[in-house]
Amino acid sequence: MRYAAKSGSRFLRRFWRGLREWCGDAAYETYLRSKSTQSSSGRALSPAEFYVEQLNRRYSKPNRCC
């Protein structure tokens, strides 16, 4: 029973993370994590700056199909 509850909660945690990643909710966290592992010294963008910059890039090439 405890094993099932543990597996269930792990599945839900993973699902929640996956959902946040899928819809872009976790994009800023991913960016900060990536930034921290890079050696470049540039300033990290603020959440609002990153959000606008990311959207401008994403919607400048085909990203929705017929």
Added chain:
Amino acid sequence: MNRIFRVAGWMVLGTLGAGALGAIALHRGEPLNATWFVVAAVCCYLVAYRLYSAFVAAKILALDDTRATPCERHDDGRDFVPTNKWVLFGHHFAAIAGPGPLVGPTLAAQFGYLPGTLWLIAGAAFAGCVQDFVILFCSIRRDGKSIGQMAREEVSERGGFIAQLAVLAIMTILLAVIGLVVVNALKSSPWATFTLAMTIPIALLLGLYLRFVRPGRVLEASIMGVALVLFVVVAGQWVADSPSWSRVFTLGGVALAFAIIAYGFAASALPVWLLLAPRDYLSAFIKAGAIFSLAAGILFVRPQVLMPPLTRFIDGTGPVFAGKIFPFCFITIACGAISGFHSLISSGTTPKMILRESHARFIGYGAMLLESFVGVMAMVAACAMPPGVYFAINSPPSIVGSTPEAVSATMSGWGYTLAPQTMPALAHSVGELTLYNRAGGAPSLAVGMAQIFSSTIGGERLLSIWYHFAIMFEALFILTVLDAGTRVGRFMVQDLGGRFWKPFGRTGWMPGVLVSSAIIVALWGYFLYQGVVDPLGGINSLWPLFGISNQLLAAVALVVATTILMKMGRLRWIWVTLLPMAWLVTITMTASYQKIFDVNPRIGFLANAKALAAQVAAGKIPAEKIAETQRLIFNQRLDAAVTGVLAAMILVLIVEALVDWYAILSRRKESVLHESPYVATRWAADFSGAAHGDD
């Protein structure tokens, strides 16, 4: 022992799929249950994935998980982001699944359920999935390069240019035709028009929230947005019931076309965070929810398929669109079996986010199988309604008549039962003024979906709510494709213009933004307007044109894939991409020829122009209609010219590729692959993505 069980399991699955497919193909007489379609499709997909995609992955592409993918080599947290394969599958599927697999099969149902269903399953397994998978692989091996760049490098400069032109052509025609589908879904429907109009202020609200209140908090904003959208679906009924508000939102085809054109311009010129992106978030959630609900509804209700396997319209006299089963069934199904547009996604965002080469099989091949399944569900939804109702909704009045009695008489002449009071009663029960003359696939699909949903929850009482939910779902994500496509088209126009005058190419320069937005909107807006005023219904001309351009782009992608396989030394297995390519070229060229030169005015553009010109010359057109008829004649000739240019482009590319292949095979030209150099991965075998850590 385990191996024996596994093999036996796959044999049982294969036999089950073959049996279900046989039942669909050979069944005659009594209506067939939709469960057969689901079983046949799922078993065939599983077998194709397990065997054919594994064969392509191992023997032809030789996927190598020791090789670092672009996201490992260039990880920047923006474009190149290591992503868990399930999440990336969701991303990729959300990007490739548009209105095509819903509308195409619904229109192709006029031939009966059999040809469309077989092509959806076989076309996806042997052509569409292979194209997506191989192009994704090629792009991964080239740092995420686009199909245009790969065509330029691997085939020729001209090949790259043709790919770019094909993208612009498909974009223009696609945007026009999906705009027309929305017009036909919303015209004379205050409920649906109100609901869709309200999604604009909702999106603006979300845009401001995500920009200034909680930047980037997409999930919470989307939940609020979806709740508001569901509320306006219900509120639409109050608007439809109010005489004064109902008048405001009851619009004709031309007014709706101009409203959509104005919307496309605004979405392209306004900042992307304000309108376009929040609508996309709403659309993605509602799309995922509606597709899964439809699948669950079909499994739960298990509706009877009332459409016969083959109808009399395989002879080319169909009322929805004219043309024989070959090639028009394949052209019409389009994205549910193979879509050239997918090659833009497979060589766009996805290769930059993929963790391992082996994930390309699951994401490239697997996501396309799921899209094909969406097409099969759309086919079931369309065929589950009585054929008389299906044809009454999708046929123009010039063919079936304009009164309930005339439509019923036409239907009984075709062998389908439709009482004169059936359609008005159905329209009333879904909360519409009329369901006649609503070609485009969206309303008939919405009726089918509403019947399935209401059989699950709410019964007859909620039929109108479910119908308008389905219309909102279709129109919402069609408009998302329309605004995102217009914006991308604007960038292409700016890129092209920037070659002649540098300031025009600057994406932040407002005059350039406005002019380029106006150009791209004018391009598709013209075709949309032409479709709206076309007495044959618009879909008859524009959907085949869209199908041709889409399959043309698929042929371009398969030419690139074949060339790369040849350069990789996989000559023995070249048929994997060569045969689908040859098939696509055959259907595209046949359809192009027939659309230009066929003597039947409903099929051939030139024959139609000639027939109209003869009517003008014979004085059969009233004086006040002459200018309009002249415009129709011009439009038919323009459509013929566009089809001719598309066909010429594919011919040039094929000749170019053949010359290149001959030179490579006869060793007159050195076979140079433009792959990125091998770099060994530093990630552990169980690494599953940046945001997912190690658990």
